Amino acid sequence: MAEPAGSTDAREELMTLAATVRNHLQRKAAAGIRAIPKRRAAHGNSDQPAASGPLGGLDDNLFSDYGEARAADSLETLRAAIGDCRRCKLWPGRTHLVFGVGNPRAEIMFVGEGPGRDEDLQGEPFVGRAGQLLTDIITKGMKLRREDIYIANVIKCRPPENRNPEPDEVESCEPFLKKQIELIRPRIIVGLGKFAVQTLLQSKVPITRLRGIWHEYHGIKLMPTFHPAYLLRNPGDKKLVWEDIQKVLEELKTASA
Ligand code: SF4
Numbered sequence: 001m002a003e004p005a006g007s008t009d010a011r012e013e014l015m016t017l018a019a020t021v022r023n024h025l026q027r028k029a030a031a032g033i034r035a036i037p038k039r040r041a042a043h044g045n046s047d048q049p050a051a052s053g054p055l056g057g058l059d060d061n062l063f064s065d066y067g068e069a070r071a072a073d074s075l076e077t078l079r080a081a082i083g084d085c086r087r088c089k090l091w092p093g094r095t096h097l098v099f100g101v102g103n104p105r106a107e108i109m110f111v112g113e114g115p116g117r118d119e120d121l122q123g124e125p126f127v128g129r130a131g132q133l134l135t136d137i138i139t140k141g142m143k144l145r146r147e148d149i150y151i152a153n154v155i156k157c158r159p160p161e162n163r164n165p166e167p168d169e170v171e172s173c174e175p176f177l178k179k180q181i182e183l184i185r186p187r188i189i190v191g192l193g194k195f196a197v198q199t200l201l202q203s204k205v206p207i208t209r210l211r212g213i214w215h216e217y218h219g220i221k222l223m224p225t226f227h228p229a230y231l232l233r234n235p236g237d238k239k240l241v242w243e244d245i246q247k248v249l250e251e252l253k254t255a256s257a
Pocket of ligand 1: 082085086087088090091097155156157169172173
């Protein structure tokens with residue numbers, strides 16, 4: 001006897017759903033994720049961001065690989081949730097996943113593009129020649145210690161030959177940066193270079209027109225400036241970066257007054 005059309009449709013729908021769930025779980029396993037986290041209640045302390053903070057960017061549902069990262073309530077738990085990440089095609093080329101470094105309660109956060117060769121080898125952002133220049137800006141220019149601020153990149157794994165990260169890589173990795181910003185809640189973000197600034201501001205405007213002017217990133221003041229690697233090639237523009245950094249220092253003083 002022929003099966004009613006409705007029951008065939010329902011069975012096909014069920015099989016499609018089962019296949020979708022199976023594929024999703026296989027992707028999670030490949031990304032090193034062994035469990036689907038439960039939603040956590042928002043943090044009770046008003047100083048702390050809720051698990052689902054205003055920056056968003058991490059979709060917490062059965063079909064997401066970001067549930068644990070979204071629920072993280074500290075940089076340590078966020079790093080653990082990222083795990084041995086294979087969420088984009090950059091993972092096979094990395095030596096280290098470069099998460100970020102510095103004070104988890106920093107008032108200033110520097111955000112760059114992604115790890116270069118030295119950073120990939122050492123697992124820390126801004127440690128090569130450009131990193132030394134950034135350290136000089138912080139210590140000699142701002143009279144702060146590197147460990148007073150927080151430094152991270154949009155992308156956590158080194159792109160091959162230091163090419164620009166591609167849109168799908170940014171889409172996969174940027175949620176982690178957003179969560180870092182949400183957890184640290186700095187007063188000021190300094191965006192380093194065209195790529196990081198254009199990504200944060202979702203803008204195609206050239207860095208030469210964006211730098212030196214205050215912008216806002218989800219309620220946090222953002223000052224774009226040139227990347228230290230650019231300054232190594234164009235040392236004449238160091239004075240422009242110094243002007244931008246002085247604006248950051250003035251704003252910090254005003255905010256603390
Ligand atoms: S770049 Fe980001 S999303 Fe891609 S593998 Fe590394 S940590 Fe994961």
